[in-house]
Amino acid sequence: MSYPLNPDVLKDDVMREPIRAGFGRGLKAAGQANDQIVALCADLTESVQMHLFREAFPERFIEVGIAEQNLVTLGAGFARAGKIPFVSSYAAFSPGRNWEQIRTTVALNNQPVKIIGSHAGVSVGPDGATHQMLEDIALMRVLPNMIVVAPGDSLEAEKATKAMAENGKPVYMRLAREKTPIFSTPEAPFEIGKAYVLREGHDVALLGTGTMTYQLLVAADLLSKEGIEAEVVHVPTVKPLDAETILASVKKTGRVVTAEEAQAAGGFGSAVAELLGERLPVPIKRIGMLDRFGESGEPDQLIDVFNMTGAKMMATIKQFIDTMPRYHQD
Template sequence: MTQLKAPREGYSEALIRLGERYKEMVVLDADCAKSNMTNLFKDKFPDRFFNIGISECDLVGTAAGFAVGGKIPFANAYANFLTGRAFDQMRIVVCYANNNVKIVGHNAGTSAAQEGATHLPLEDISLMRTLPRMTVIVPADSLEMEKAVEAVFQHEGPVYLRVGKLPVPVVTKPEDPFVIGKANLYQEGSDVTIISTGIMLSEVFKAAEELKQRGVSAEVIHVHTIKPIDKETILKSAAKTGRVVTVEEHSIIGGLGSAVSEVLSEHQPTPMRRVGTQDRFGVSGKMNELLDFFGLRAANIVNAVEELLEPVTAQ
């Protein structure tokens, strides 16, 4: 039976392990420590935790100040408010100044669920991708989240890390590599390439199995680093299969689908489909209901693949 665990749990556990090893690590939060589980870091290292209050702009500015002083700050807040309200601060005092600040967007995607439509961040990756020098990372599950936090800490420069709140299937393995900027090839195939990011990897695995039953060989690639994106892996796979489907728990505008489209259109035009939320805002509901509502299920991925296969079959 597949284990369910919230990505924020893996995030919190990794923070504490790093905090024990590195005294220069500091954690800041915008008055959401319990929800973000940074309160556990606070309990362990009270002198290195700072609650800035419900003021995301001040959160980012203060984190930049810590970075200038030689600390390695992790600035935590809800992803929708953090990327929206504090965009200017991230643009100037983090990215333009090239400060070593780790921006952590919590309550991401459909995990905001019942907190309301306005709290559902489906544009955060797009916003962060536009910032020069910003690295953008979206782990698949709690286990990959732990690896990501370690890699983010060691990485020199601005990073945006997306963290989900609610439990999701743990589908990665301890031995799976995690290298910033390098995608992971989970399954080789010949008919279509399915590229996932974030928690959609579990649905992609289900879709690949369903396609196998239908005689379709799917190559599965997981892109945990959306920026810088792994062009080499994407182009190599697209050349082999000739068809690409991207899958993300985010708007298809500006997210993974856009990033992959940019790579393919410039270097190797390839028929593709993008599975993700369309040009719309979120709605309130339970996480599973939202995944159904937005069409972020294995069945939707299978349908996208079959759309790509239809023209070939008809010839």
């Protein structure tokens, strides 16, 4: 079954919505379905879209103040009391500031705390490098027991939120601040641990996570006009990786490009490189932030400056294809 893409995805007026908005709706829906869900926030309730839950279930919303270490350790305590806690702040602060608490009281303690890091990536924009969290994927995917999810649009974030509410495990989910084009549809599948082929092709596999999947669809469309047919795979779950789907696409294409709005070192690109290095070594190009911080600017401007628009990625991918041989299996 092919993935039901938004038919308007490549149009200029494609519907856009912040990914975090989907989280807000998903959390409220999850709270309606399960009265064990509690939500904790560190003084950013509307910003991370927890206000919908707070309005619906004030008795299950807990304001923590600007205290991210407390935020996540409270989450561990609520989990011990049988609750399913969603704890939320900006990704720069959680997991940026409270990583050891997450390691000890959530991951090693194996409690189903859902850590929601909003405002990840350079598309945070004018706030600058301090608030543009880029290292969260790397930080979280090295933790045993931890699941790492980076939804590609708001519809998927809503589905991911509902899914993690019921999976009984520690989860980290990264969200973006800015309006992001919606490439999926309400009927599109989402399952934690699954990757989805959005577009079939045989020349190169383009693997994206989070906000970058849309940009890869744009890049693939531009490549197609030059006679290059790229396979686009959306990988919303960075850990555990859907090895089966990724390996199938890479086997078919023999070359792979990864894209993430995060440090490529240690991030999604590294996760894919580890998988392929052990299972199916092929030429790989990682697109993302390359060992540098972001800076202030308009979100679209920064995505462009750091070579993460569809058009910029098209050029990068084309050069990669021109210079790197396809790896032939068998």
